[in-house]
Amino acid sequence: MDEKLEHRFPCDSCGADMRFAPQQGQLECDHCGSTDVLEGSGHHFSPIREQDFSDALKGQLDASETEQTNVLACTNCGAQVTFESAVHAAECPFCATPVVTGTGTHRRIKPKGLLPFALDEREAKAAMNDWLGQLWFAPNSLQAYARKGRKMEGIYVPYWTFDAATKSTYRGQRGRYYSTTKTVRVNGKSQTRQVRKIRWSAVRGRVARAFDDVLVLASTSLPKRFTDALEPWDLSSLEPYRPAFLAGFRAEAYTVPLEQGFDEARQIMDRVIERDVKFDIGGDAQKITALDTQVSDVTFKHILLPVWLAAYKYRGQTYRFVVNARTGRVQGERPWSAWKITLALLVGALLAGVSGYFYALSEGLI
Template identity: 55%
Template sequence: MADQHWPCAQCGADLRFVPGATELRCDHCGHVQPIPARPQARSRALGEIPLARGLSDDLTEAQTQTVQSTPCPNCGALVEFKGAEHATLCPFCATPVVTATGETRKIKPQAVLPFVLSEAQARDAMTRWLGSLWFAPNGLQEYARKGRALSGLYVPYWTFDADTRSSYRGARGDHYYTTETYVSDGKTRTRQVQHTRWSAASGRVARDFDDVLVLASQSLPRDYTDALAPWDLSALEPYDADYLAGFTAEGYTVPLSDGHAIGREVMAGVIRQDVRADIGGDEQRIDEVETDWSEETFKHILLPVWMAAYRYQGRAYRFVVNGQTGKVQGERPWSKWKIAFAVLLALVAAGIFYAVNQNR
């Protein structure tokens, strides 16, 4: 993970990328520097890399870079060092990190999804989300509004493509009903009883996957970042360090091979849904699925996330905001008093309902 700094040509202060624009701006003197469009580079950067080449470490020098980095001993984020720098603080948890000896060859990001939302817009989205939470402490929203600024972070992801052809064996269950007679309160009554008729099923399904996203970081919970979807990947731009000015970019800590395994799990889940739809009926049993994988490719991309960590009554809570759409996910505290009051109201309501029905 590295903070990106660009000096202003007029005053020497740091330039920063302006979310939602294609320019760098100096907050000190107001100088604006446009980011040039690169239409030819776009088609090259957004092209897929054959997965086999990535897994066998058979990539060109242009597709890789050598970095000096070490994982944070506390949260696992990959902290990168530049120049003669040997020690820094982890941007995620403020743990002191000292560089390890040696260098690592890493796959370069091919594309970046630039920030669309400013820090103020992301904060508004988070504040609205906090205000919508049931059983949250009354002071949490105001506490968060007065907290420190959110951190803009480019999070590493893998994307995977694959063409799949799958054969399956299983069973189809169709419901049917029979009428059953029974005695209740001295009266003879009837009811419909559901049964399932099973029949063997087999067949083939096919699906082509495009840009299956897999988080390549271990510093954020995967269920948090998965909940930030969907992302509009059609807005990806060729990797240009200018988009990172004033933000932090995290290096990947999930290797390509591990990311591919997760990606296949995601795709396998979709294939099983396709199988169930192909079997049809009211219920399905899947005994076996065999999949042929072909045309597998990958990309390494960076996606924008605003992040905040707040302490509330002695405990830390983290929130993440999709820097493109404003979707929010995070941990939340619970108000014990609100929960206890709700339970009490439910018990009172249940007691009143019981008393009314007893007196009928």
């Protein structure tokens, strides 16, 4: 039977939609004040089971591992956000572009785990305002506009995680430094100097590593420099996926296919393996001439990580601010204020001139 990602949880008392409250870790009704505790939250009431990568590529996942969702697709930035079937028009939370729904339903791999929101919107706005206050070269009008109280969107961003066992064989060279004495003539006089050289010797060996939860962004709607800068994520605190955690929030659908995600994970693994090999070679310097890695026991999870997002249309352009909803770390885009930059240059030139004047005065040059 097809499953649909449902974010709505009606209140038993009044029927209004409840929302997940990060601070309390429970569902709350803003209409009548009723609450519903999420039993087991924070205690890993059931393990998060990894999924077989090979089975997924062959389309052999069990039907219970997939779900059918309604997706809102933005024609401007390409973001795909899941939404309730009653929604027919909305504004893209990633770029503030008005979009109309109608992309139909999509069958996707179901999330296995998530990190629940730990910061509420008020705390996210405070973190964003603190960050804006440090951007001296941003226009004051943008800072004022962003602080006027525009609502921030709580969004779960999709990621893949990969586990794998690797065994690598390598050939290379180990370098050892040594010094020799060289005689040179300086101003007609002989002088000796120490010259450092390197002696190379051939080596070969094997290294092995088990990778756990290699994290790969499964979306292209946010710049990767933003999402990378929001790390680290406390993946040890992942909760098994339950729709109740999404009540009152949105969830972005993944747009990076599983196989493409693993290609990126392999690049991350390869960089780690290369460091392992150089450590194994030892010496003062290392060269890797051949490296062959066998990968086995590959498993994966589709997980959701929480961010607070604000997208602003300012003078015809979109600017985005993203807050890690677990740690409060902020990243974002901003324009540069021409008059502030000009003022800074003028002040810098003035200070340099004053400094030069007093230096010349102290040296008796004027």
